[in-house]
Amino acid sequence: MKRPSLSLSITLGLLLGLGVGVLASALRVGWLTSFATGVEPVGTIWINLIRMVVVPLVVTALVSGVASLGDPASLGRVGLKTFGFFFGTIIVFSILGLLLALVVIPLAPVAADTAAQLRAAAAERAAEVSAQTQRIQGFRQFVIDLVPTNPVKAAADGSLLPLIVFSVLFGAAAGSVPAAPRRTIIELCDAAVAALTKLIVWIMVVAPVGVFCLAAPVAARFGWTMLRSLAVFIFAVVLGIVIFGPLVYGLAAKLLVRVPSVPRFARDITPGAAVAFTTTSSMAAVPAMMETAIDVLKLPRGVASFVIPLGATLNRPGSAIYQTTAVVFVASLYGVPLTPVMLVMAVLTCFLMTFSVASIPSATVFTTAPVLLAVGLPAEGIALLIGVDRIPDMFRTGLNGVGHQTAAAFVARGEAATA
DSSP states (O other), rough: OOOOOOOHHHHHHHHHHHHHHHHHHHOOHHHHHHHHHTTTHHHHHHHHHHHHHHHHHHHHHHHHHHHHSHHHHHHHHHHHHHHHHHHHHHHHHHHHHHHHHHHHHGGGGGOOHHHHHHHHHHHHHHHHHHHHHHTSSHHHHHHHHOOOOOHHHHHHHHHHHHHHHHHHHHHHHHSOOEEEHHHHHHHHHHHHHHHHHHHHHHHHHHHHHHHHHHHHHHHHHHHHHHHHHTHHHHHHHHHHHHHHHHHHHHHHOOOOOIIIIHHHHHHHHHHHHHHHHHHOOOOHHOOOOOIIIIIIIIOOHHHHHHHHHHHHHHOOOOHHHHHHHHHHHHHHHHOOOOOOOHHHHHHHHHHHHHEEEEEEETTHHTHHHHHHHTTTGGGGGGHHHHHHHHHHHHHHHHHHHHHHHHHHHHTTTTTTTOO
């Protein structure tokens, strides 16, 4: 009998976890509730295993990619194209997500009594939201901290952006040394990437169990009533990703990448996006995406090793849709009318926060707080979204995976001879 695929197994683990959690919430049976909430540490351990690989994978893949590009002119050209693609698509997704939310969310308004209950539930978690949002730096400090005084400390703290700056600079320096030592550095980093990829494969074997142990306690705490009340928000996020993801990246593939067949390109990049979708981790999908980029799309190794790890750390189009949708939903929940100026502020703040997500649990949800505050909405509104983040997170991360691979294909145009 053929074993189910990893993606199917993870999906089944998610559905089973949600089912057990909802049952525990509805039946109020002591042992079932204890089981549903008691498995959470197992899920946390699984997430920690993934995070354990993030720092060494980002550093070694970026150093290898940048060093493989060779001269600084190639690095500058590739960097400009990469960030230009990231910035452009994030702005587009922010605007489209906001427009769709303005249409969809008013179609299913939350009843007044339910809205009051939701606001009360949010207020109960205000302290947690405040503690987490205080960890989000101001823009000035964010820019200063981009250059690490101690890369080892940045690695220990899990501060990815300073590590990226160090890795790019080190890779550029490595690419400028004579051929023999440059080749040694690249081969060493490639060997490390191969070993880390194997480690991720091992971690993914237990992914269905990890996903189950993350989903069950969330559903047990919030129950079906709360999930149903927030269904319009979840629906708006998922609908925006399902509609605009294929539209925007399909047009990018056709007009910018100039692929012969968009459907074939979509099929080629599906495996990497599927890993991102089912694990809700772009970093876990980096090996699959790089394999697709190099072996299937035939992109230069240097470009793939630079763009995809960088994208997995910085490029979050799914978060752009999520955050602008959250603004509309929270405004509706608290009865705050959104003016054109508030909408513009939402898009601009969302753009900035998308690129400054900290390495903390539910990072996208918590970095929605500054977006809400920028338009005058209460930040504690995000407390409601934390508990139902699993489903939107899957779609967000799946879209991110599509974006990383499309960006690599775009950047690779004209770089074959130099990478």
